[in-house]
Every structure is written in structure tokens, then in C-alpha cells.
Amino acid sequence: METLADVFFGWMFLVTNSEIVDAVVRFHACFSSKTRPYSQETVYAKRLSLRAKHSPIYFVNVYMSSSNECFPLFLLFLSHFLTTVIPETPQQIVTKYSDYKAICSGLGYRDRTCQSKGIAFQAVLIKSITSLGVQKPVIFEKVTLNEGSGYDATTGKFTAPEDGLYSFSWNVLVLSGKAFHTEIVKDGKMVARNYADGKIVKSGLYLASSSTVNIKLKSKEKVWIRVHLNFGQYVYGDHWSYFSGFRIN
Structure with a gap:
């Protein structure tokens, strides 16, 4: 049966870079009680197998049924996920532009499309x-x-x-x-x-x-x-x- 560590491991490689690989491995060890990091081959294999399999909702469900000993690391992942994966809200998109003319230009429309x-x-x-x-x-x-x-x-x-x-x-x-x-x-x-x-x-x-x-x-x-x-x-x-x-x- 898959643990939270397996699901988390796959998601972290979807949204992070190689500089935090060690932190990911430590987190996985926390949940799976492993005492040593995965080999490079194992890391690559897990990335491929988990890339398209799990959603953030599935990840949270597994966590809720697991031990909370690694709660701080879970919060770290969740914070990173929310800031790198979730797209901008409509309000953020509107705020990004100074006026409707800029929005039209940004979407590739000519000026007259909005205000002619x-x-x-x-x-x-x-x-x-x-x-x-x-x-x-x-x-x-x-x-x-x-x-x-x-x-x-x-x-x-x-x-x-x-x-x-x-x-x-x-x-x-x-x-x-x-x-x-x-x-x-x-x-x-x-x-x-x-x-x-x-x-x-x-x-x-x-x-x-x-x-x-x-x-x-x-x-x-x-x-x-x-x-x-x-x-x-x-x-x-x-x-x-x-x-x-x-x-x-």
C-alpha cells in the first residue's frame, strides 16, 4: 500500500528543482522509516511512475490517514505547491494590467476590439x-x-x-x-x-x-x-x- 511519502515524493519532483532533492528524500524517510536516501536510479523511477498518477487532493487524503510526525515538512510542501502550481486568480490577472486597453493588447486583440x-x-x-x-x-x-x-x-x-x-x-x-x-x-x-x-x-x-x-x-x-x-x-x-x-x- 502506498504511503504519504510515496505520493509526496512524486509531487515534489513535479514542482521543484534538483536543489531540494535531499530535503525530499529526508521527508520520504520520515514517513517510510528508511534510514538512507534513495539511489539516483530509484529517484528517477519514482518520478516517472508518480508524475501523472496523483493529484494534490489524493496527497492530502493519504496524509490525513498517516502519522503527523512530519507535519512541518508537509506545510513546507503545501506552501511551495500553492506558490508554484496554482495559477493566478482572475482578480490577480486584472490587477496585473493597468486598464482594459492593456488587457486587450495582452490577449492579442487590437485596440478597437475593446473601445471602438x-x-x-x-x-x-x-x-x-x-x-x-x-x-x-x-x-x-x-x-x-x-x-x-x-x-x-x-x-x-x-x-x-x-x-x-x-x-x-x-x-x-x-x-x-x-x-x-x-x-x-x-x-x-x-x-x-x-x-x-x-x-x-x-x-x-x-x-x-x-x-x-x-x-x-x-x-x-x-x-x-x-x-x-x-x-x-x-x-x-x-x-x-x-x-x-x-x-x-
Whole structure:
């Protein structure tokens, strides 16, 4: 039948180094009444046989049914076990970091995973525009939403605050007999176009045309609406024409 010494011997070699081998052997001798230390071969064999066999609970159970003559050495083992084997508590882990940002970084997440806010904007056209030049940006001057502060009402351009996939929509209202073809561009490169030709409607009526696109952006890249070629004849304002966008993820 195994004694507490056998169980203790195996556990001490799981959590200690060679510098306390003699103390372990003395402790084993205390429980087993052996008068001389184990040989090096016996020590190695016991380490292999006991490494995966016993738990701390089993160790305590054996001790409780054994003699308490070696109680001081048991306390020494227990103290060493608690300080080297038992992992940090959740509170200790939180205390280890100064704030939630540090916790995110320590776990390998980017900053925005913990504290990113929503990114969305919407701007409308107040004043109607006539004869806008070739590929000139359409400036939707009234901002009704600008979460993330990405849209600039002075330039009509949206600058991505963060990397991500974004969705953009725009609408134009044109007068009969006039055209206002537009395109959405990413850093000057055309992504998609919108066709709005008022010649197809009766005199005195209006035609509305809208488009939606999804664009993958890196931080600081810009998106805006501009005139397609020289088809910037007329676009109606008064909140009828608008430009909006938001980050999907």
C-alpha cells in the first residue's frame, strides 16, 4: 500500500528543482522509516511512475490517514505547491494590467476590439448645383450625422478613421432636360457610377437616382462623390440629394 511519502515524493519532483532533492528524500524517510536516501536510479523511477498518477487532493487524503510526525515538512510542501502550481486568480490577472486597453493588447486583440465606436455619416445637399466642372467633387454641405468624424463638409470627402468594410449610398435629384451623372471614387480611383438623365422625364418633372456600394478601406483612405466627365449640368438641393456611409465591420 502506498504511503504519504510515496505520493509526496512524486509531487515534489513535479514542482521543484534538483536543489531540494535531499530535503525530499529526508521527508520520504520520515514517513517510510528508511534510514538512507534513495539511489539516483530509484529517484528517477519514482518520478516517472508518480508524475501523472496523483493529484494534490489524493496527497492530502493519504496524509490525513498517516502519522503527523512530519507535519512541518508537509506545510513546507503545501506552501511551495500553492506558490508554484496554482495559477493566478482572475482578480490577480486584472490587477496585473493597468486598464482594459492593456488587457486587450495582452490577449492579442487590437485596440478597437475593446473601445471602438460606431462609424457612420450622412450629409445632404442644401443648395442646388448648376454646371459643376469635369470630375469636380460634389460637396454635400449639411452634415446630419458624423459618428467617428470621418466626413468633411468643406471638401465633401469621407476619410476612414479605421480599417474596415464600409457601405456607401448616394442619391441625386435632377430636373427634366438636365443630366447629373456621378461616380464614387476611392482615393481618386473610380469604384462605381450613377446615371441620372432628366431628359427621359416630362418637362417640369424630376428624376431621382441612387446607388449603393461596399468598399474595403484602410485607415486614412478617402471616398467621395464626383461628377462623371462633364455631366454635371444640374442637381437639386433642399435635402433631396444626399451622401451617406457606415462601417459594416
